[in-house]
Amino acid sequence: MAERTSEQGLERLASQLKERRPGPFDAKMEERRAGVCGASALERLLEGNLREGRFELPLLPAVAAQVMALTNNNDVDARKLAEVIQRDQAMGAHLLRIANSPLYRGRCAMPSLQQAISRLGLRQVRQVGISIACQTRIFRVRGYEEEVASLFRHSFATALFASELARSARANSEEAFLAGLLHDVGKPILLQAIVDLTRISALQVERRVVLEVVDALHARWGEALAHNWNLPSYLGESIAFHHDPERAPSSGGLAMLTNYADFLAHATVELPFQEAPALGHRALAHLRLPADEVRTLLSRRAAIVSTAAAA
Numbered sequence: 001m002a003e004r005t006s007e008q009g010l011e012r013l014a015s016q017l018k019e020r021r022p023g024p025f026d027a028k029m030e031e032r033r034a035g036v037c038g039a040s041a042l043e044r045l046l047e048g049n050l051r052e053g054r055f056e057l058p059l060l061p062a063v064a065a066q067v068m069a070l071t072n073n074n075d076v077d078a079r080k081l082a083e084v085i086q087r088d089q090a091m092g093a094h095l096l097r098i099a100n101s102p103l104y105r106g107r108c109a110m111p112s113l114q115q116a117i118s119r120l121g122l123r124q125v126r127q128v129g130i131s132i133a134c135q136t137r138i139f140r141v142r143g144y145e146e147e148v149a150s151l152f153r154h155s156f157a158t159a160l161f162a163s164e165l166a167r168s169a170r171a172n173s174e175e176a177f178l179a180g181l182l183h184d185v186g187k188p189i190l191l192q193a194i195v196d197l198t199r200i201s202a203l204q205v206e207r208r209v210v211l212e213v214v215d216a217l218h219a220r221w222g223e224a225l226a227h228n229w230n231l232p233s234y235l236g237e238s239i240a241f242h243h244d245p246e247r248a249p250s251s252g253g254l255a256m257l258t259n260y261a262d263f264l265a266h267a268t269v270e271l272p273f274q275e276a277p278a279l280g281h282r283a284l285a286h287l288r289l290p291a292d293e294v295r296t297l298l299s300r301r302a303a304i305v306s307t308a309a310a311a
């Protein structure tokens with residue numbers, strides 16, 4: 001009988017290892033080790049926590065949900081929307097700052113929030129409102145402030161590029177904006193999960209390993225978050241496949257567009273800017289993007305980058 005039990009135990013252990021599943025045995029071993037935790041051990045722990053529901057994914061920020069609901073109604077007037085936004089002080093100040101950034105401002109500055117809202121229009125208020133809500137609620141990780149702030153600027157720039165590209169490709173620019181904004185949302189979520197894990201356990205993880213693991217898992221975690229927030233499945237797919245758009249189960253149009261916007265957001269902050277790789281990207285043929293429209297968009301890259309920096 002004892003022999004049979006130990007056989008069963010071994011079988012269970014073998015199947016856990018085969019599935020790379022961190023059962024209680026692995027978790028204890030990791031804790032006992034209490035030394036430097038390597039990338040693959042950390043990946044196993046995190047994946048196990050996500051799969052078994054031991055890690056709680058954050059909720060969709062309430063202000064984002066409210067702005068989404070309000071701006072869905074085309075009859076909503078600017079004053080009403082300004083009231084809702086003003087209730088969140090950080091959101092009001094942010095919105096005004098972005099409204100006055102080069103991409104949106106036009107010729108003259110917008111002094112009041114209500115004026116900014118009527119000038120921007122509902123679609124843009126919705127986009128900016130959702131971005132700010134995500135920035136203040138999701139893109140905040142203690143100990144990784146700089147990384148996460150620069151990640152948000154990158155995500156916002158990707159969203160702006162994506163919505164402009166969608167316009168050129170005659171695709172839905174709102175969907176593209178959200179796909180761009182959320183493409184790397186798995187990164188702050190993972191960083192927070194790792195910070196929490198190291199706080200409650202004896203694990204020590206080198207910063208280099210943390211960033212490596214975040215890079216490796218962020219697309220899958222972002223997809224899990226999109227699912228948790230009940231976002232449309234095309235958004236989950238574009239998040240999951242933004243580094244590998246050819247493998248997206250549907251046509252992969254949005255994933256390809258996000259991949260290109262992600263590429264442009266990176267390329268425009270690197271100096272000197274190289275136009276040739278941007279115009280030679282595979283997305284141009286895939287999405288039938290007219291090269292002259294992409295060239296016009298590239299000429300506005302400085303305005304996009306400084307709008308993302310104003311956030």
Ligand SMILES: [Fe+2]
Pocket residue numbers: 183184218242243
């Ligand atoms: Fe990414």
Ligand SMILES: [Fe+2]
Pocket residue numbers: 154158183184262
């Ligand atoms: Fe990215």
